[in-house]
Amino acid sequence: MSEAVRPTWSPKEDEYGPVLARLKEEVAACMQCGTCTASCPNGFAMDITPRTMWRMIQFGMVDAIFDSHTYWMCSSCYTCTLRCPRGLKLTSAMASLKRLAMLTREGRREGAFYRAFMDNVESHGRVQEMGMMSGYFLKRMDNPALPLRYLPLGLRLLGKGKVHLPGGGQGRILGPMFAKAREMEAMP
Amino acid sequence: MSYAYYPGCSLTESAVEFDVSARAVMAHLGLELAEIPDWTCCGASAAEPVSKLLNYALPARNLAIAEKEMGGADVVAPCSACYLNLLKVNREVTHDRHLLARVNEVLLASGLTYSGSVKVRHILDVFLNDVGAKIIAQRVNRPLGGLRVAPYYGCQILRPYPVFDDPKRPTSMNRIIEGLGAEVYPWEHGDKCCGASLMMGHPEVALQSVTDILKAARQADVIVTVCPLCQMNLEAYQAEARKLGARPVPILYLTQLMGLAFGLDDEALLLEKNLTVSARARRRLAEGRPSGPDPGMEGEKTEETRKETPSKEERHV
Numbered sequence: 001m002s003e004a005v006r007p008t009w010s011p012k013e014d015e016y017g018p019v020l021a022r023l024k025e026e027v028a029a030c031m032q033c034g035t036c037t038a039s040c041p042n043g044f045a046m047d048i049t050p051r052t053m054w055r056m057i058q059f060g061m062v063d064a065i066f067d068s069h070t071y072w073m074c075s076s077c078y079t080c081t082l083r084c085p086r087g088l089k090l091t092s093a094m095a096s097l098k099r100l101a102m103l104t105r106e107g108r109r110e111g112a113f114y115r116a117f118m119d120n121v122e123s124h125g126r127v128q129e130m131g132m133m134s135g136y137f138l139k140r141m142d143n144p145a146l147p148l149r150y151l152p153l154g155l156r157l158l159g160k161g162k163v164h165l166p167g168g169g170q171g172r173i174l175g176p177m178f179a180k181a182r183e184m185e186a187m188p
Numbered sequence: 189m190s191y192a193y194y195p196g197c198s199l200t201e202s203a204v205e206f207d208v209s210a211r212a213v214m215a216h217l218g219l220e221l222a223e224i225p226d227w228t229c230c231g232a233s234a235a236e237p238v239s240k241l242l243n244y245a246l247p248a249r250n251l252a253i254a255e256k257e258m259g260g261a262d263v264v265a266p267c268s269a270c271y272l273n274l275l276k277v278n279r280e281v282t283h284d285r286h287l288l289a290r291v292n293e294v295l296l297a298s299g300l301t302y303s304g305s306v307k308v309r310h311i312l313d314v315f316l317n318d319v320g321a322k323i324i325a326q327r328v329n330r331p332l333g334g335l336r337v338a339p340y341y342g343c344q345i346l347r348p349y350p351v352f353d354d355p356k357r358p359t360s361m362n363r364i365i366e367g368l369g370a371e372v373y374p375w376e377h378g379d380k381c382c383g384a385s386l387m388m389g390h391p392e393v394a395l396q397s398v399t400d401i402l403k404a405a406r407q408a409d410v411i412v413t414v415c416p417l418c419q420m421n422l423e424a425y426q427a428e429a430r431k432l433g434a435r436p437v438p439i440l441y442l443t444q445l446m447g448l449a450f451g452l453d454d455e456a457l458l459l460e461k462n463l464t465v466s467a468r469a470r471r472r473l474a475e476g477r478p479s480g481p482d483p484g485m486e487g488e489k490t491e492e493t494r495k496e497t498p499s500k501e502e503r504h505v
């Protein structure tokens with residue numbers, strides 16, 4: 001599916017506002033104890049610690065947030081969410097940060113896998129792994145070597161009869177729900 | 189007992205052996221599964237960064253169908269990511285009137301609504317709390333001969349909602365593994381993240397997690413998982429992890445291990461679908477003998493190394 005027919009998730013200046021406002025709410029009660037940072041298994045790969053990230057959100061430092069790649073290192077392990085003494089839904093906040101960043105060009109590249117996954121769900125109802133991976137590679141034309149990296153695994157899975165050839169799934173059974181969600185989330 | 193079964197997308201493709209073995213093991217334990225008609229993807233961890241609303245509405249659609257058509261049966265999911273997404277609807281949406289109304293507005297586009305009456309269960313929860321480790325042990329026909337099994341829970345079955353285990357020190361698989369005649373391999377990595385979908389965008393980061401887990405399982409005969417994503421990450425990247433110092437180890441789904449001990453036949457286990465279980469390892473597993481994938485390592489598993497492991501009492505604290 002081409003990018004041109006997907007207007008809803010496309011970057012727009014006035015979209016930063018609502019997403020950021022929501023993020024501020026999500027982390028408003030943070031008391032900067034650092035438990036989240038200490039818990040994170042991917043902290044070693046982050047340029048800004050989770051704790052500092054929440055402070056940057058509270059201060060509305062949008063440019064610094066866009067410059068960081070911290071949230072792309074979140075693997076949704078939920079350790080920080082489990083341990084935060086304030087009971088904040090931090091994994092969810094990391095997802096909001098990804099959503100915020102996906103309003104930028106660089107963010108759309110980083111978020112290509114999530115977008116390819118959701119495109120595939122929209123088109124087939126159930127993920128078709130091979131189609132989803134091709135969709136992902138198409139969104140990552142900036143890295144032509146990427147398919148090669150996953151080719152051996154793809155062939156192993158194919159050899160084991162563990163992926164379908166294109167054409168399975170439930171069709172566009174979820175189309176109406178996707179359209180409705182798009183319409184509702186486009187509204188502030 | 190009868191359940192509304194939600195296999196999830198992976199179990200129709202790359203995790204087909206989890207689906208087949210889960211169904212066979214449930215049948216062996218006398219539990220009935222009816223697949224949720226026309227079920228669709230739960231959104232995994234990809235929905236939330238794209239749409240907060242679909243992150244709830246996608247799993248809710250399946251619960252709405254179960255609620256409407258399956259007479260209040262508990263929904264059981266073998267995949268931890270599906271399980272958490274379904275569970276989140278009950279924990280985060282149904283008690284929030286405003287959010288529930290929004291989610292139902294999306295569902296209405298599919299002609300459905302959800303009120304929150306369906307219970308969501310992980311298959312491990314069903315094994316432990318509806319069947320029980322004792323009954324499972326009674327159904328064993330071929331005890332596993334002291335196979336050293338490292339229980340790997342991963343993330344989303346334990347966190348953020350602890351339902352049937354202690355997320356800081358999970359032990360729920362221990363009783364099942366021991367009931368199968370296997371030994372629980374003592375380790376601290378059962379609740380560590382495998383890197384999940386980071387393996388797609390930043391494989392070098394996820395590979396570090398996989399390597400740490402495999403290194404910690406150095407002396408185990410097998411690792412068992414309860415999630416297709418954990419299974420994929422731990423299986424598919426062992427060659428790379430080996431370059432970073434990890435030793436290859438066979439990875440099985442818990443249901444495959446149970447099926448082995450129950451004496452179910454090959455078509456119920458599909459061990460040949462696993463990426464880390466060689467034909468030789470399959471034969472040894474079927475004979476109930478430890479499977480050390482690399483012959484060099486087997487000689488080292490002497491009585492001494494076995495004695496180094498803590499006693500059962502210590503393990504259960």
Ligand code: SF4
Nearest residue numbers: 030031033034036084
């Ligand atoms: S654990 Fe919670 S309160 Fe502590 S720094 Fe992190 S977000 Fe803030």
Ligand code: SF4
Nearest residue numbers: 040074075077078080
């Ligand atoms: S959920 Fe994300 S940010 Fe939180 S500890 Fe896990 S990887 Fe780190």
